[in-house]
Amino acid sequence: MVENIVQASRFNPLSPEFRTNPYPFYDALRAAAPVHWMSSIDQEAWFVTSYKEAFSILKDCRFEKRMRIPETSEAYGPLAHIQKNMMLFKNPPDHTRLRMLVSKAFTPHMIERLYPYIEETVNELLHKAQHTGKMELISEFAFPLPVIVITKMLGIPVDDRDQFREWANVLIRTIDLSRTDESLEQGGEVARNLVGYFHSLIGQRRQHPQNDLMSQLIQAEEEGDRLNEDELVAMCILLLVAGHETTMNLIGNGMLSLLQHPQQCEKLRENPALISTAIEEILRYESPTQMTVRFATEDVEIGGKVIRKGQQVYIVLGAANRDPEVFSDPDQLDITRTPNHHLAFGTGIHFCLGAPLARLEAEIAIRTLLQRVPTLKLDTNIPQWRGLIGFRSLHALPVSFEKTR
Ligand code: HEM
Numbered sequence: 001m002v003e004n005i006v007q008a009s010r011f012n013p014l015s016p017e018f019r020t021n022p023y024p025f026y027d028a029l030r031a032a033a034p035v036h037w038m039s040s041i042d043q044e045a046w047f048v049t050s051y052k053e054a055f056s057i058l059k060d061c062r063f064e065k066r067m068r069i070p071e072t073s074e075a076y077g078p079l080a081h082i083q084k085n086m087m088l089f090k091n092p093p094d095h096t097r098l099r100m101l102v103s104k105a106f107t108p109h110m111i112e113r114l115y116p117y118i119e120e121t122v123n124e125l126l127h128k129a130q131h132t133g134k135m136e137l138i139s140e141f142a143f144p145l146p147v148i149v150i151t152k153m154l155g156i157p158v159d160d161r162d163q164f165r166e167w168a169n170v171l172i173r174t175i176d177l178s179r180t181d182e183s184l185e186q187g188g189e190v191a192r193n194l195v196g197y198f199h200s201l202i203g204q205r206r207q208h209p210q211n212d213l214m215s216q217l218i219q220a221e222e223e224g225d226r227l228n229e230d231e232l233v234a235m236c237i238l239l240l241v242a243g244h245e246t247t248m249n250l251i252g253n254g255m256l257s258l259l260q261h262p263q264q265c266e267k268l269r270e271n272p273a274l275i276s277t278a279i280e281e282i283l284r285y286e287s288p289t290q291m292t293v294r295f296a297t298e299d300v301e302i303g304g305k306v307i308r309k310g311q312q313v314y315i316v317l318g319a320a321n322r323d324p325e326v327f328s329d330p331d332q333l334d335i336t337r338t339p340n341h342h343l344a345f346g347t348g349i350h351f352c353l354g355a356p357l358a359r360l361e362a363e364i365a366i367r368t369l370l371q372r373v374p375t376l377k378l379d380t381n382i383p384q385w386r387g388l389i390g391f392r393s394l395h396a397l398p399v400s401f402e403k404t405r
Contacts, residue, residue, distance in 0.1 A: 011047075013040060013177060013389040020385060022290070022392075023331065026319035035303035040177070045312040046305070049319035051326040051343070053303040057315055058348040063294035064091045065350070069174070069184065076184045078191035079174060085234035088242070088350065095349060101227050102235055102353065105216035111357045114149065118361055121148050122368045130372070130404050134379065137397040142251035143244070145365055149357070150243035154236060155205065155212025160197075167194060168241050177291070177314070177389040191237075198233045213239070239354070245391065247358045249288035251365050252394045254279070257286055258366070259378045259399070261333050268335055269370045275363050278335035282362070283321075284342035285333050290318035291390045292346060317343045318392065375402040 011025050012018060018025055026049050029036050034050030048054050057063050067089050069080040083089050087098040125144060129135040143165065151161050167190045173179055174187035202214065209215040217232055227235060258265040258278075268278050291314050296307045307313060321342045322330040345352035352358070369376065379398035386393045 011038065011040065014387075018389075019387060022318065023322055026316060026322060029316075030319060030323065033303070033305070035305045035307070037305070040314075043312065045314055046307055047314045047316060048303070049316045049323075050303065051320040051323035054315045054317065054320035054343060055347060056302065057294060057313060058292075058343070058346055058350075060300070060348075061092070062297050062300050063313065064297050065089050065095075065293075066295045068293070076188045078189075078195060079184065079187045081230070082191050082195065082234050082237055085230045086238050087235065088238055092349070097222075097225065098227070098231065098235070099349070099353070100222050101220045101225070102217065104220040104222065105213055106239075106353060108356055110153070110213070111360060114153070114357075115360065115364070117152065118145075118149055118364050119368070121145060122365050123372075126369065126372055133403040134398070134400040137255055137399050138248065138252050138394055139396065141365070141369070142248045142255070142397070145251065146244035146247035146361055149361060150240055153213045153243075154239060155210050155214045156201070156240075164240065164244075168245055171237075171241050172245050172388065172391065176391065178387060194237050195233055198236050199229070202229065202232055202236070242352075243354055243357070245393070246288040247354075247361050249391065249393045250279075250282065250358055250362045252397055253286035253288060253392055254282040254362060254366050255369065255399075256378075256383055256394060256397055257282055257333050258370075259376065264333055264335050265370070268366075269374065272367050272371065274335055275367045276359075277338060277340065279359055279362050279366070280340045280342065281333060281335050281337050283344035284327070284337070284340055285321070286392050287318045287321050287342070287344040288392055289344065289346075289390065290392050291316045292350075317346070373401045377401065 011029060013022070013025075029047060030049040034048065034053050036047045036049070037044070038047060039045075040047070048057060065088070067080065067083045069076050069083055087095060087102065090098060122145060125141050129140055135141065147161055147164060151158070151164070156164075170183070170186045170190045173183040202218065205212075205215045205218055209219070214236060217227060217235060220227065258268065264278075268274050294313045294315065296309055296311050296313065298309050300307045321327070321344060324330050326341075327337075345355045345358075376399055379400050383397065384395040386395050
């Protein structure tokens with residue numbers, strides 16, 4: 001009964017209220033049942049909103065990843081082909097093998113070495129805007145930074161960068177709960193272009209290896225095993241898309257949260273050493289990835305419910321990260337919060353590969369922005385969120401400040 005009330009009257013992820021502030025909806029769901037069966041958009045699935053159950057499902061090998069795109073459709077075909085080879089949609093042992101190979105190339109050392117490049121890029125982006133006294137923080141700062149960094153890492157030519165915003169924008173919609181047949185068709189078209197693009201670039205790198213991630217992925221070897229051509233293409237696309245959408249959102253959501261909480265913002269400006277805990281708190285408070293999906297491979301009892309073999313489970317990370325059982329005052333932004341074991345990067349075998357890179361970029365971006373632009377203020381009272389459900393992502397974030405030379 002209670003569950004039906006929540007279902008009928010409150011949880012409509014397509015409503016403007018949900019888009020503006022999904023957290024009261026998550027709270028209502030959690031209060032009704034932390035593991036909740038309901039229909040949303042056009043599908044029936046379990047929605048998990050409590051930390052304990054979210055954590056345990058992510059760690060449980062009885063829940064697996066599945067591709068959710070029909071391979072038979074001609075329009076979606078190229079997209080399905082990429083996903084079939086993508087680590088994010090694989091289970092052991094295939095996942096273990098791919099993760100091992102990519103970890104040989106995508107190392108903590110490689111990320112540390114990027115520090116000066118990220119700092120220089122942040123300063124250049126700010127320099128461009130500093131004379132004007134205003135800035136659209138997403139398109140002029142939070143978006144270009146991760147794109148510049150990941151394309152540089154992969155070794156993608158500078159002139160091709162702009163194309164990627166459009167492509168990534170289409171691809172993110174193909175894995176969101178809000179996706180439609182139209183978004184899948186557009187995704188198929190983009191996938192075809194991306195595959196062509198990367199085949200040709202990988203071909204060039206095979207001939208002439210460079211000091212970049214793509215060349216290292218080509219060479220990565222584990223006990224005589226290597227990534228094949230399809231896996232290489234899928235891995236480059238995964239790194240490219242995963243590497244910038246979410247990081248852009250971390251920086252954008254972070255700046256919005258700080259500017260909406262002037263005392264917290266001031267505390268961070270006065271004590272930049274708090275930047276690490278501040279980033280963790282932003283990841284918890286406005287998690288860029290709000291949900292992820294698994295399928296039960298057998299009947300599993302969890303949170304007082306039985307999830308049947310084959311059923312789909314949405315693990316709502318954004319809700320788990322606001323669970324009052326684990327986080328005191330979960331709706332308060334507290335940049336000094338410790339411990340802070342949020343699930344913004346997932347957990348278990350699919351734990352985000354790029355977490356150290358995302359943290360580094362966000363730390364440098366937000367710290368530098370606060371230091372270099374002390375008069376920064378929001379130029380809107382009503383932030384505009386994109387119509388995505390699984391991702392928390394701003395359309396735009398206009399800010400202004402005193403001009404400097
Ligand atoms: C704030 C930024 C980021 C957030 C919030 C984020 C979030 C996540 C989450 C939640 C997962 C797990 C998905 C699941 O369990 O179903 C994941 C996986 C992944 N992320 Fe990230 N990510 C971020 C940045 C990055 C960056 C910068 C990269 C790479 C350049 C990256 C690459 C990946 C990859 C390759 C996986 C798949 C790992 C696997 O399947 O083993 N992510 N990310």
